Amino acid sequence: MKKEFKASINRALNDANLTGALGKFSEAYKVNRAKAYDGMDFEALRSTVAEAKSKAACHLDEVADVFKANAEALGAKVFRTRDPQEVKRYILQLAKDKGVRSVVKSKSMATEEIHLNRALLDEGISVAETDLGEWIIQLAGQTPSHMVMPAIHMTKEEVAEIFSKEVDERLSTDIPRLVKVARNELRPKFLAADMGISGGNIAVAETGSIVLVTNEGNARLVTSLPRIHVALIGVEKLVEKFESVAPILDALPRSATAQLLTSYVSIITGPTPNDDGSEKELHIILMDNRRTEMAQDPKFKQALQCIRCGSCLNVCPIFRLVGGHVFGSIYTGGIGTILTAWFDELKKSEDIQGLCIQCGNCKEVCPGKLDIPEMIMEIRRRLVLEKGQPLLQKAIFGVVNNRRLFHGMLRAASVAAKPFSSAGFIRHLPLFLADLTDGRSLPAIAEKPFRDIFPEIVQPQAKEKAVFYAGCLIDFAYPETGVALVKLLNKAGIEVVFPEEQTCCGAPALYNGAYEVAAQNAVDNIQALLQQEAQYVVSACPTCTVALAHEFGKTLESLGQTEWMEKAQELAAKTVDLSTLVKRLTDEGRLSFEEGEGLSKITYHDSCHLKRTLKVSEEPRELLQKAGYQLEEMFECDMCCGMGGSYSMKLPEISAPILKRKLQNIKETGAPVVAMDCPGCVMQIRGGFDQQEGGVKVKHTAELLAERLKG
Template sequence: MKKEFKASINRALNDANLTGALGKFSEAYRVNRAKAYDGIDFEALRGRIAEAKSSAACHLDEVAEVFKQNAEALGAKVYRTSDPEQVKEYILQVARDNGVKSVVKSKSMASEEIHLNKALLNAGISVAETDLGEWIIQLAGQTPSHMVMPAIHLTKEEVAEIFSKEVEERLDSDIPRLVKVARNELRPKFLAADMGISGANIAVAETGSIVLVTNEGNARLTTTLPRIHVALVGVEKLVEKFETVVPILDALPRSATAQLLTSYVSIITGPSPNDDGSLKDLHIILMDNRRTEMARDPKFKQALQCIRCGSCLNVCPIFRLVGGHVFGKIYTGGIGTILTAWFDELQKSEEIQGLCIQCGNCTEVCPGKLDIPEMILEIRRRLVLEKGQSLAQKAIFSVVNNRKLFHGMLRAASVAGKPFTSGKFIRHLPLFLSDLTDGRSLPAIAEKPFRDIFPEIQQPKGGEKAVFYAGCLIDFAYPETGIALVKLLNKAGIEALFPEEQTCCGAPALYNGAYEVAAHNAVDNIKALLEVEAKYVVSACPTCTVALAHDFAKTLQDQGRSEWLDKAKELAEKTVDLSTLVKRLVEEGRLSFEEGEDLGRITYHDSCHLKRTLKVSQEPRELLQKAGYELAEMYECDMCCGMGGSYSMKLPEISAPILKRKLHNIKETGAPLVAMDCPGCVMQIRGGFDQDGEAVRVRHTAELLAERLK
């Protein structure tokens, strides 16, 4: 990342007003959103939205033409173009033809996308944003930091300062007073405006209608008071049937602001009358700007299912730390990264895409069923294809792709790291590596890796078999976790197999866009793990489990390695995470735990891949309780710990405050012990507590369960 971008990250992280405002909203949002969706089948609702929006995206040209015919039959003028410059020229021409001197606007991200305000001002036309947040941003000379709440990053004190300069009067931060000032300033602008410009939340082809959703009523004034109304609508807002309006209106306020409904829903079907009885001059601009091209791309077509609710921003652990002025361009956050890559250019997303930690929070709450992390990985892949890997990446992945060299270097690191090792931790590293131990200690490489210990373990022979895929951390840093897993399998009468040819799962390469390297890792592991007959392939690392069960096949497909797809699918069918398998064995009566002893309180941290991709969250909790622990749930138990694989090394300044928040939430439970199913999370949280000095033990679930076996 460039120094300027790194500097912008650090400025945001050190802005207490910004992080405070975003943090408070994010906390309240999660609670209020859950209440807003109480009694609603969210999965069914978003399934309807995704299906309707996907159908429209598959037939954009036809749907746009039907909309044009129906809207024009009602008296509207519809103009469709793919060129943002033509959009601005069309609006300026309408303004020139009608002697427009002043414009009022309701909130429109499409107008931000093409920098419409600047074009109008350059033509000598005054422009007033009328959405309260947008007006604040306009007065401050900023751009929106959020698609729904553009001024969410500002405190009321900062808003009071901005308003004071506008009205040339010292104002305090009393919110009702500030709202009254805004109303007094904006009302004359509505009455004097020659043209109103709006966006649209939905455009219905069947009826030629546009639908606007607001809380302030400014859009209704913008579209009714001026004699000319121009609606700037991205073609992704098109739906085929009017019935689709209902599920979108059900989801949009709940997902955007955690409201049951918004204050105003305006459905405009044809021109409305002016005061003198004439019909309003209604212009609807259907703007493409590569949206049709996006609809034809199988990797990104789903992005057109977005209803612009901003819920992905509201739950993002990165956005709430740095805000939209860092994490985004015009559109912000994860979805903003994707839209930037398409509506602007791929290179403009190069830095911001690296901010995504791949936690998957956004996928859980998206009412359009977008897989934002998956699309960001595709952006990374295309950036690598376009620019190539960095020299550092090439060097690292050339080592990872050579298993013997990679494992040899890890063994050497066990010796080389001793000068920096104290106990089981590396607490300080020299020079340019010092950031890696800022806020957390690193685990020392084990003197004896799991692969050297495994042959010494006595096991039952002749029965059921399971291949153990250890992953790099368990193999070389936490062999005790591997020993515990084998103990659990053996107690159930299952022999563990450990093919020594197994190597890195490829996740580091995949998450850095190096799909060719990841495909090489996939082939190596498929060969190793399927070389022996076994019922299961079990892993105690969710990231590795996701790689084996989900990513291998997709990566090989993308890389044209179709000859390995059947084997990848065979491996996926056998792959299971530790907690799911152990719970199954307990239910079958093959495993049981000691009873009667009260082991005290424990809390549990949900690893991102385990909960969101593998859909496993209750299984480890139930097992730990069966083993005799009293579970005390922590606040935000499923929020990322900041590890994110190599993320914590590339962006330690962001990883550290996320970890700090996680440590605080663990301590607040009062539990002296925290369990988790991911060795990466163990590394992050255990290392954090080591530097924090708090006596909280951090254990992998496998170890705790193995200790309680009957």
């Protein structure tokens, strides 16, 4: 990553006002959003929204033509262009022809996208943003940090300072007073403006209508007071039928600000009369700027289902730490990364795509059903295809793909790390590696990996077999988790098989865009894991489980390696995470646990891949309680711990505060033990508590259950 980009991250992280404001909002948002959707079927609603948006995206040209015909039949003038420069030329020529000297604006990220304000100012035309947040940003000389709340990063003290300079009066931080100042300053601008420029939340082809959603009412003034109204709308805002408006209006305020509804919904269908009786000019510009191209791309077409609610930003653990400006000057957050790669250029996303930790929070709450993490992974892939892998990364993956070399190096590392390790941890590393132990200790490589322990485990012969896929961490850092897994399955009458040919699951390569490396990992593991007949392939690592059950097939298919698809599907059908399998075996009466009173109070941390991709969250909780543990839920139990695989090594400055927050939430439960199903999370959280000397034990669920087996 570039030095300037790293510097921008550090500036954001060290801005207490920024992180404080975003942190409080994020906490409140999750609670309030849940209340806003209470009693509604969110999955059904977002399926309806996604279907309506996707249907229009599949036929953008036809839908745009219908919209143009219907809007023009009502008296509007519709201009459609693929070139953002033509948009600016159209508006500037219109302003020149009509003698426009002043413009008021509302609700338009599209104007930010093409830097319209600068073009107008260069022609001597005054421009006033009228959304309160946008006006604050304009006075501050900044760009929006959020799609819906552009000034969310600013405190009331900062706003008071900006307003004081604008009105040449010392203002307090009294919010009603500041709002009154804004109203008094903006009102004359509305009355004097020759042209109003707005965006549009929805454009309805069936009726030629544009729909505007606001909380302040300023959009109504922008669209009604000036004699000319220009609506600049990206073609992705198009829907075919008017019936699609209601579901979007149900989802938009609830997802954007956790409101049941917004204060103003304006539906503009054709021009309206001016005060003097003349007809207002209504110009609707449908801007493309690669949106049609995006609609034709099978990987990115889904991005056009976005309704610009910003919910992906509101739940992102990275956004709430660094804010929007680190992502760039226009669109922010995960969706902003994707839009930047398309509307600007791929290389502009080179640094910001690395901010995504792949936790999946955004995917879970998106009312348009966008898989933002998947699209960001595709950006990484295309960057690798365009620029190649970084040399260090290429060397690392070259080692990982050589199973014997990789395992040999891990064994050697166990010896080499001894001078830096103590009590199973590496607490300090020298020189340029020091950042890796800043905020957490690292696990020492086990003296005896699981693959060496496994042949010594005495197992009962059984007809039912499970192939155990250990993954790198359980194999070489936490072999005790593997031993616990074998104990659990043996007790249920299942013999465990451990193919030594298994190797890295490919997740590190996949999440860094090196799909060819990940595909080779997939092939190697398919061959290893399917060489014996078994009913199950079981893993105690959710990331590895996701790779085996979901990613192998997709990766191979994306590279055209269809000869392995059948085997990949066979492997996926057999793959199961440990908690799901143990819960099934317990329900069948094949496993039981000792009953006991007064056992340790524990809390549980949901691993991102387990909860959001594998949809497993209740199973481990039920098992732990059946085993006699008292479960105390922590605050934000399903928020990322900051591990993210190699993320914690690439961006330790972001990973560390996420971890710190997680450790605090665990400690506040008062539980002496925290359970989890992911060895990566164990590594992160156990290492954090070691450096804090916090006294909380960190255990994999498998170990806690194995300790309580009956008999």
